[in-house]
Amino acid sequence: MATQCVTKVQLCLSCENLLDKDVGSKSDPLCVLLMNASGTQWFEVDRTERIKNCLNPKFSKRFQVDYYFEIVQTLKFGIYDIDNKTIDLSDDDFLGEFECTLGQIVSSKKVTRPLMLKNKKPAGKGTITIEAEELKDNRVVFFEAEARKLDNKDFFGKSDPYLEFYRQTSDGKWQLAHRTEVIKNNLNPVWRPFKIPLQALCGGDLKNSVKVECYDYDDDGSHDLIGIFQTNVERLCEAKRGSPAEFDCVNEKKKSKKKNYKNSGVVSVKECRIEREYSFLDYIMGGCQLNFTVGIDFTGSNGDPRSPNSLHYISPNGVNEYLTAIWSVGFVIQDYDADKMFPAFGFGAQIPPSWQVSHEFALNFNPASPFCSGVQGIVDAYRQCLPQVKLYGPTNFSPIINHVARFAAVATQQKTASQYFVLLIITDGVITDLDETRSAIVNASKLPMSIIIVGVGAADFSAMEFLDGDNGVLRSPTGEPAIRDIVQFVPFRKFQNAPKEALAQSVLAEVPQQVVSYFNTMKLHPPNDVGSKSS
Numbered sequence: 001m002a003t004q005c006v007t008k009v010q011l012c013l014s015c016e017n018l019l020d021k022d023v024g025s026k027s028d029p030l031c032v033l034l035m036n037a038s039g040t041q042w043f044e045v046d047r048t049e050r051i052k053n054c055l056n057p058k059f060s061k062r063f064q065v066d067y068y069f070e071i072v073q074t075l076k077f078g079i080y081d082i083d084n085k086t087i088d089l090s091d092d093d094f095l096g097e098f099e100c101t102l103g104q105i106v107s108s109k110k111v112t113r114p115l116m117l118k119n120k121k122p123a124g125k126g127t128i129t130i131e132a133e134e135l136k137d138n139r140v141v142f143f144e145a146e147a148r149k150l151d152n153k154d155f156f157g158k159s160d161p162y163l164e165f166y167r168q169t170s171d172g173k174w175q176l177a178h179r180t181e182v183i184k185n186n187l188n189p190v191w192r193p194f195k196i197p198l199q200a201l202c203g204g205d206l207k208n209s210v211k212v213e214c215y216d217y218d219d220d221g222s223h224d225l226i227g228i229f230q231t232n233v234e235r236l237c238e239a240k241r242g243s244p245a246e247f248d249c250v251n252e253k254k255k256s257k258k259k260n261y262k263n264s265g266v267v268s269v270k271e272c273r274i275e276r277e278y279s280f281l282d283y284i285m286g287g288c289q290l291n292f293t294v295g296i297d298f299t300g301s302n303g304d305p306r307s308p309n310s311l312h313y314i315s316p317n318g319v320n321e322y323l324t325a326i327w328s329v330g331f332v333i334q335d336y337d338a339d340k341m342f343p344a345f346g347f348g349a350q351i352p353p354s355w356q357v358s359h360e361f362a363l364n365f366n367p368a369s370p371f372c373s374g375v376q377g378i379v380d381a382y383r384q385c386l387p388q389v390k391l392y393g394p395t396n397f398s399p400i401i402n403h404v405a406r407f408a409a410v411a412t413q414q415k416t417a418s419q420y421f422v423l424l425i426i427t428d429g430v431i432t433d434l435d436e437t438r439s440a441i442v443n444a445s446k447l448p449m450s451i452i453i454v455g456v457g458a459a460d461f462s463a464m465e466f467l468d469g470d471n472g473v474l475r476s477p478t479g480e481p482a483i484r485d486i487v488q489f490v491p492f493r494k495f496q497n498a499p500k501e502a503l504a505q506s507v508l509a510e511v512p513q514q515v516v517s518y519f520n521t522m523k524l525h526p527p528n529d530v531g532s533k534s535s
Contacts, residue, residue, distance in 0.1 A: 008135040008279070009106060010199070011063040012175065013048060015079060015115070017125040018055045021093035026053040026221055027081040029095060031128075033063050034076040041502040042076065043509060049179075050082045053221025060164075060179045062200060064135065065102060073102040077128055079115060096123025098130075105132045139198040140277040141233060143269060145180075146190040150249070150265035153216035153224040158185045160217040161226060163267070167202050168209040177201045177210075182217040187265070198233070198274060206234040214249050214267060227251045227264035239269040278417075278526060280512035283519060286526020288417050290336035290515075291407070294378055295400040296322060296363070297427040298349035299393040302457075305386050311428050311457045312386060321456035321492050323379060325426045328504040329452065330375035333422060341371040344378045345400055349389040357392050359399040394432035397425060401440040401451065408447035416527040417519040421449040422511060429459025431467075435477045441467060442474065445482035450514045452507045453489040464489040484517055485510075 013031055021027050030050040034042040048059040067073070081093035096115025105111050115126035145163065153159045162182045166174040177200040183189035202208040210232055216224040227249025239245035248263035255261045278286075303310030314320050334340055344363040351361050362370030363381035365388075372378045404423045411419040431437060441451065453468075455461045467474060468489040474482045488510045495503040 009065050009067045009102065010133045010135050010197075011065060011105065012059075012131040012133070013063070013077070014056075014058040014129045016056045016127050016129075018057070018079065018115075019081075019095045019124045019126060020055060021081040021095065022053075022083070026055050027093070027095060028052045028083060029054065029057050030080050030082045031059060032078045032080065032089060033065075034078065035065070036074040036076070037068075041498045041505070043505055052219065058176050060176050062197075067102055067106060075100060075102055075105070077130070079123075079126070079128070094118065096126045096128075098128045105130055108132075133199070135197075135199060137197075137199045137204045138277055138279060138282065139204075139274050140195045141198055141201055141236075142193065142195045142271070142273050142275060143236075144191075144193045144271040145267060145269050146188070147214065147249070147265055147267045148188045150187045150189070150214065151226050151251070151254075152187060153226065158187050159224075159226065160184045161186070161189050162215055162217055163191070164213045164215065165196060165201060166211040166213070167200065168211070169203075174211055193271075195277075197277075202233050206237070207232050210236070212247070212267065214265070225251060229267065233272075233274075236269055236272040237274065239272040241271055245269045245272065277520060278516065278529075280516050282529070283417050283420075283515060283526050284336060286417070287528040288515070288519075288526055289338055289419050290333055291419055291421045292330060292333045292337055292342050293404050293421065293423045294326060294330070294342065294344045295360075295397075295423060295425040296344070296346045296382060297395060297425070298346045298389055298391050299395045299428065300348075300391045301393070301395075301430070301459075302391055302428045305391070312391070314383065314386075322382065322426050325424070325454045325456065325492060325503065326378055326382070327375060329424050329454070329507055330378060332504045332508055334375055340374045342375070342378055343370045344372045344381055345370060345403070346385060346389065347397075347400055348391070348393050348395055350392045351389050355390065359396045360403050361389075395427065395430060396433040396436070397427075397431055398433050398436035398440040400425065401437065401444060405440065405444045405447055405449060408444070408449040411448055412522075415524070417448075417522075417524040418527045419448060420515050420518070421447075422452065423449065424452045424454065424507075426454045426456060427464075428457045429455060429461060429464075431463050434463060437467065438474060439476040439478075441487060442476040442480050442482045445484050445486050448515075448518050449486060450511050451487045452511075453487065454503070454507060455489065455491045458493065461489070461491055484514065484521070486514055 018027055028050050031048045033045040035045050036042050046063050048061040051057040076099045078097045079095040080089050081095055098113050110131045112127055112129040115123040115128055117123050150159055150161055160182050163180045165178040167177050169175050178196040180191045211230050213228050214226040229247040246266055246268045249265045249267055251264045302312050305312040345360050346363055347359040351358050363385045372381045404421050408421045453464055455464055468487045488507055490507050
């Protein structure tokens with residue numbers, strides 16, 4: 001039985017007196033949240049935005065964490081000075097960290113602590129403040145906003161405006177809820193549509209005051225205030241297409257000096273509406289099934305299964321890297337599949353009776369019903385299949401991706417979020433049909449489907465890293481972009497000495513967000529959602 005998540009907790013972060021690591025300017029901080037719930041292995045949960053030239057940052061991106069009463073969830077907040085575009089933080093300056101449990105934050109509600117260096121000494125006078133809030137509201141406010149005739153704050157060129165939205169807390173203070181993008185060199189900016197969680201914007205009360213500040217962005221961090229207005233969500237939601245809600249941006253300093261001062265520009269909210277945005281648990285608890293499929297690499301580069309050097313060699317205690325990957329990922333996912341019947345395929349082997357090479361053969365040699373009962377059924381089918389096939393090649397991924405995609409495409413005909421497909425491919429490395437696989441992934445990105453690739457052995461996995469779109473959008477050979485990142489790749493060797501849960505937690509980390517982004521984009525409700533009937 002999967003542990004029940006008690007509640008969702010939102011963490012709001014700010015820092016003061018950070019170390020200054022940049023020559024000629026100030027640090028550009030970002031906060032990364034790591035969690036540890038099982039001993040030694042840390043997993044990245046999320047990152048905030050990077051704030052340029054600032055030693056006292058207030059981060060607008062909030063962390064959402066599932067809070068389990070019965071698990072000690074250790075959190076580590078790491079602050080880094082980001083001066084490049086790589087995802088990897090090892091090449092960025094470390095500004096300090098703070099470690100505690102989620103329980104400590106929740107019981108205190110607000111924690112301010114000194115940041116520490118890796119050697120456990122204080123990181124100068126740097127502190128971090130974390131405020132926790134229980135998330136009971138999954139409504140989101142969608143905005144379309146523009147402005148006109150904003151004051152020009154730049155001598156050369158025009159202002160570079162952006163908006164900041166603040167909610168008023170119970171003690172009357174203002175807390176940053178959202179920061180829009182910067183529109184360069186434009187006094188009549190049109191911002192891209194954006195959304196703010198209702199809880200973050202007004203604490204769920206539509207009459208609560210909301211303050212909006214308009215600034216001219218400066219690279220050195222000394223942003224100039226253009227103007228401010230106050231309103232509430234109720235008033236904002238009066239905005240409809242063709243009938244915007246308009247607000248004078250007022251700069252009190254300028255107003256006090258100028259006799260005929262009217263405003264420093266007008267912010268026009270073209271559309272503002274409240275919608276419910278479902279979480280992963282909403283979908284899972286609302287009847288969405290995760291369908292798990294496994295694809296196993298039987299190419300010759302794995303080595304003769306009878307040789308102890310082979311990746312398919314089953315050791316005297318009954319394991320190899322393929323089996324460990326199947327067990328650890330399947331063990332987590334099986335809780336979300338009602339019938340626990342999992343299709344399992346092999347690719348890259350010559351199979352009986354014709355000994356033709358196949359790139360999608362059923363492990364149980366029954367193409368009409370390739371299902372295995374539970375994770376144990378996949379393991380049994382793999383063991384029985386291994387001595388009956390001849391390892392061959394090449395290493396083609398696209399047939400098995402397209403196979404699962406066909407089922408995912410059929411599922412889209414049901415107009416609810418009833419099914420999502422997760423394909424686990426376990427491979428020893430170099431992929432042969434890279435172009436066809438790129439096309440297959442781009443096509444699958446439009447479907448309710450995620451792909452997990454676990455690389456076993458010591459091969460060069462750079463092609464796999466390329467398919468995992470973390471470093472940029474994956475494109476098909478014709479240039480068509482994937483509409484979302486659906487591939488997660490991890491090398492097994494990274495987890496060889498880690499606890500058994502570590503591999504699964506790492507490869508499955510992105511799946512909940514992939515499920516949510518697909519169903520939310522397609523505006524699909526959970527099948528058993530009572531609220532969707534009225535919304």
